[in-house]
Amino acid sequence: MTWTDEEIRDDGFDDWLDAVAADEGYHLECPDGHASLPPRLVCPDCGATDLSEAPLADAGEVVTHTTVHVGTGAFDDQTPYVVAIAEFDGVRITGLVRGVDPDDVDVGAPVEVTVGENPATGDRVVVHRAR
Amino acid sequence: MSRVRVAGVGLTEFGRAPERTGRELFAEASARALDDAGVDREAVSALHYGNFMGALGERQGHQAPLMAEAAGLRCPATRYELACASAGAAVRGAVQSVRGGEADVVVAGGMERMTNRTIEETTEALAIAADELFEVRAGVTFPGAYALMARSYFERFGGGPADLAHVAVKNHANAVPNEYAQYREEIAVDDALDAPTIADPLGLYDSCPVTDGASAVVLVSESYAEENDVDASVAVVGSGQGGDRLALQDRASPARTPATDDAAAEAFADAGCSREDVCAVEVHDCFTIAEVCALEGLGFYDPGEGIGAARRGETTADGGLPVNLSGGLKAKGHPVGATGGSQVAEMTRLLRGDHPNSDAVDGTVGLTHNAGGTVASAVVHLLEVVE
C-alpha cells in the first residue's frame, strides 16, 4: 500500500527548477537585499519575512569546482563528472558542469544555470553550462 | 559552577568489523569506560549518545535506550545527531547536565557501524549530511564537498596537494603506536601524491577511512569525585559549539569554517584560558584540508597559514603544537557518530599520561574539535589536568 504512485514534487524547489528551465530563473530577496534560494519563509541573514522574487543574473562565475571520480547514488555511473559552485550576482548555486572538458573548468569561468537530466535516473539536475 | 571531571574513557578498536552490531560495539566501549572510571553503573543518571547513520546502516532508530541497555544502564538516554559531530554534541550535552547540577554521573559517547553495507550504500548514507535539494541532487559527495573547499582554499591562499600530503603523513605516523587505530603504518608523501584521485584536488590518502567503532566517557561532578574518591585528574574546563548555513554554497567563503571560530571562542572564554596554554590538539580531519581549516578556525593559525603547518613540522609529534597525536580521523579512523567521544577519550589519555603518544605532550591543556558535514556544526572542548 502506498499513499500515491505519483512523483511528489518539492514545493518551492521544483517550482524554482521549472523557472530556471524556462529561462526565468529567480532568487528570493528580502527588503535589505539579502539573496537566498527557495523554499524559504524567512531570510536566513536577517529574519525578514517579506521575501520577493528577483530575476537571477544571466551570467555566473565559477567560485570553486571539483571533478568527482567516486560517485554516489544517482551519480554512480557518471564519473568522472564536474560539480561547481557558481555565483550569480550574490547568489551561489551548486550544479553539474556540462559543455566543457573537465580540465578546462577554471575558477572565474563564465557559466549560465540551466536544468538538465540525470541520464541514469531521469531526475532533474541543476547544470551550469559554459558560456 | 562545578568543574566536570573525566572519570573514565573507553574505546573499541577502530577498523573494519562488519559483523559486529552497534549494540556490541557500544557495550564494549562503555564497559571499558565504566571500568576505567571505577564508578558503579547504578550511579549513572543519563546516557548522552551520538550516532549519525544508524537508521540507514542498521535500520535501527530509537538507538539511545538500546545502547543504555547494552551498556547495562537503566537511565534516561538520548541520541544526538549532528552528522560527524554527533558524539561531540553528546559530550557537550553531558557536560552541561553536570554543570547545571542535574546530574553527578553521566556517560557520553557514540557508535557507528559502517562497513556492513556496500561502499556505495555507505557513501550515499554519508552524503545525507549535505543539503539534499541543493547539494546531493547536484552530485555533491562528501569528498566532493571537501574538494570544493580545498580548491577554494588553494585559489585564495595558495598551497597544494603536497602540503595536504604532509598532513596525511603526520597523522599516519601518529597512529602507529595507537592500539585503537585503524591504520598503523607510516606512509610517505609520494604515496599520498601518487594515490588515485577521488574528487580533485583530493586523492585517496586525503580521506579518512570508513570505520566501525564506538567511544564512551564517564563524566562526574567534582563533588562526586571528591566524596567517592574517584580518580579523575582531567577536567572538561571549556565547551563551545558553533553553527552555520548547511550548504557550502551559502557560506561567505568555502575556504573558511566560521562555525569552528565560534565554537572555539566560546570554549576559550568558558575555560578562561588562551591558545598559548594549549599543548595538544585533536581536530576533525575527515579530509586533510579539514585539519587545515580547523587549525585556522581555532585560531592557532591565521587564514592561509595553516596549510604549511604539517610540512614545516610545527604540528608533528615533535613540533610546537602536536595535532592529532591519536592519528586523527585520517589514520585512527572515523566511525562517524563515535568520533567526538573518541577525541575526548584520546585527549584524556594523552593528558593523563597513559596514551602511547603522551610523551609528545608538554603541558596540561588539550583541545578537541569535532565537526559536522562541511562544518555547519562544530563542537570544541578544552580539557585540563587539574590534579
Ligand SMILES: [Zn+2]
Ligand atoms: Zn535579509
